[in-house]
Amino acid sequence: MNESQQFIQLIERLIECDPIEAIGLGGSRATNLADAHSDYDLYIYLNQDLPLAEREQVFEGLFQIIEYDNQFWEREDDGIFLDGIPIDILYRNIEDFDKALETTLLYHQAQNAYTTCLWNNLKNTKILFDRHGKLKKLQTKYNISYPIQLKENIIQRHRALLFDGLPNYADQLKKALLRNDMPAINHRAAAFAETYFDLLFALNETSHPGEKRMMNETQKLENVPEHFVEDLTSLFQHLFIDPNQAIKDLEQLKTQMKKLLNE
Numbered sequence: 001m002n003e004s005q006q007f008i009q010l011i012e013r014l015i016e017c018d019p020i021e022a023i024g025l026g027g028s029r030a031t032n033l034a035d036a037h038s039d040y041d042l043y044i045y046l047n048q049d050l051p052l053a054e055r056e057q058v059f060e061g062l063f064q065i066i067e068y069d070n071q072f073w074e075r076e077d078d079g080i081f082l083d084g085i086p087i088d089i090l091y092r093n094i095e096d097f098d099k100a101l102e103t104t105l106l107y108h109q110a111q112n113a114y115t116t117c118l119w120n121n122l123k124n125t126k127i128l129f130d131r132h133g134k135l136k137k138l139q140t141k142y143n144i145s146y147p148i149q150l151k152e153n154i155i156q157r158h159r160a161l162l163f164d165g166l167p168n169y170a171d172q173l174k175k176a177l178l179r180n181d182m183p184a185i186n187h188r189a190a191a192f193a194e195t196y197f198d199l200l201f202a203l204n205e206t207s208h209p210g211e212k213r214m215m216n217e218t219q220k221l222e223n224v225p226e227h228f229v230e231d232l233t234s235l236f237q238h239l240f241i242d243p244n245q246a247i248k249d250l251e252q253l254k255t256q257m258k259k260l261l262n263e
Contacts, residue, residue, distance in 0.1 A: 003029075006062045006081040007040060013058045014044065015129045021047045021094050022135035024125035027210075031124055039086035043125065045094040045135055094134055101142055108150040110157045113194035115150070120207035146205035154202035159261065161195050163254050169195060170250050177243035185239055193232070196253070200224055203260070225256035 014020055024030075027041035044050070052068060055077065059066055066079035076090040100118055103109050122142060130136055163170050169192040176184035194211075197218060201208045204221040219229060235249035 004040075004081050004083050004085050006083060007085070007087070010042075010058070010062055010087075011128055017050060017054060017058065019046050019048045019050045020129070021045045021131050022127065023129040024127055024135060026121055026125050030126040039088060042087060042089045043121075044089060044091045045097065046091055047094065050091065094138075098138060098141075101138070104150065105142055105144065105147055108147055108153050110150065110154040111198075112157075112161060113191075113198045114208055114211070115154055115198055116146075116201065116207040117210055120209050123207060146202075146207070151202050151205060154199060155261070158195050158199040158202070162192065162199070162257070170254060173250060174247050177239070177246055180243065182240065189236070189239055196232075196257075199257075200228075223260070225253070225260045228253070228256060231256065 011023065014023060022045040024043040024045070025041070026043055028035070028038045029040055055068065059077075059079070062081060063079040064082055064084070066077060068077050070076050070078055074090045074092065076088055078086070078088050080086050097118075101122065104111075104115060105119060119142060122139060125135070125139070127135055127139075161169055169188055173185065173188040173192055176188050193214075197214045198208060200218045200221060204223050206221060209217050215229065215232070218224065225231075231249055231252050235246055235253065238246040238249060
C-alpha cells in the first residue's frame with residue numbers, strides 16, 4: 001500500500017527535530033497487512049521532550065484535525081491527514097522503553113493481559129529513522145527466545161485470574177450473568193478474554209500481537225484448548241441473550257484449558 005503524501009512530508013520534517021532519537025512505524029502498515037481502514041501507528045523515540053510549539057510547527061498544513069497530548073494510554077498526538085487517513089503519533093523516551101522491556105523480558109514480570117505486546121511492537125517495528133542506531137540496538141538486544149520463566153509466571157498468574165483465584169474472572173462473570181448486570185457482563189467478559197488470549201500466546205511462547213484480530217491470531221497457534229474458537233464464539237453469542245448457556249460455555253472453556261495445562 002502506497003504511503004500518504006502527508007505521511008512522507010511528516011517524516012521528512014520530524015527527522016530535523018533534535019530531540020528525536022528514532023522513528024518507527026508499527027501496526028498493520030509495518031507488517032504489510034494494511035487495508036483501506038488502516039491508520040498509521042507512528043512511534044517517536046525521544047532523548048528529551050519535544051515541545052508543543054515545535055510539534056505544531058512540524059504538523060502545520062498536514063492535518064484536517066489534530067489533538068495534542070492525549071494520555072489515555074501512552075502520550076500521543078492523534079490526527080487525521082488532509083487525505084482522510086488517521087494517524088496515532090506516540091512519544092516514548094527510549095531509555096524508559098528499554099526499562100519497560102527489561103521488566104518483562106529480563107525480570108519476567110507478568111501483567112493481567114497484553115504482557116508481551118511492547119516486545120512484539122519492537123520486533124515488528126519498521127525503522128524509518130535512527131539517529132544513533134539506538135532503536136536497532138534495542139531490536140538486537142531483545143531478539144531473544146521467549147523466556148521460560150516469563151511463560152511460567154504468566155501461566156501461574158492467569159490461571160488464578162481466570163479460574164482459580166479468589167476472586168477470578170469466570171466467577172465474577174457468572175455472578176454478573178445471574179444478576180443480568182449488563183455493564184458488568186461486558187466488563188468481566190472483556191477482562192476474561194484479554195487474559196485468556198494472553199495465556200494462549202504465552203503457552204505457545206509467542207509474543208502478543210495486540211488487541212486486534214486476536215481470534216484470528218490465536219488460531220495460528222499449535223498449543224491451544226480443543227474447540228476454543230467454538231467455545232469462545234458461543235460465549236460471546238450468548239452473553240446477553242442466554243445467561244445459562246453462557247455459564248455452560250465458561251465451564252467448557254475452563255475444562256478445556258485445564259486439560260491443556262494438564263490439571
